[in-house]
Amino acid sequence: MHRHFGLTRFIDFLSAERLGLNDGFDAMVLNSVANVGKALTILPDYSVIACYLDNDEAGRAALARLRRELGDKVMDKSALYPDHKDLNDYLVATQPKISNNSKLKL
Structure with missing residues (x-):
């Protein structure tokens, strides 16, 4: 059985949703790439690990560490948003804004 896992920050998790x-895949919200070490205790059980990490030095370093530890099952999903810092920036730039024209009446 193939088990898929997504690795991201909270706001990027919401953007992915x-x-x-x-x-419906399992997901882990890191909040910081400093938590990659903690994630490594859980991730070996998964056959695919999709990483929606930031397009910056810290994100690339975290991805490199994950690949060193877990090999080819680690997938870099940042190619989905190459011109953006992260998945949330991509969402904000490309999706129409949802407008709520109703006014709150108390």
Whole structure:
């Protein structure tokens, strides 16, 4: 049985939900790439690990560490948003804004 896992920050997890990328897969919200070491205790049981990490030095370093530890099952999903810092920036830039024209009456 193939088990899929997504690795991201909280706001990017919400963006992935909005974009339909999680598709019912297990997910881990790191909040910081400093938590990659903690994630490594859980991740070996998964056959695919999709990483929605930031397009910055810290994100690339975290991805490199995950690949060193877990090999080819680690997938870099940042190619989905190459011109953006992260998945949330991509969502904000590409999706129409949802307008709520109703006014709150107390």
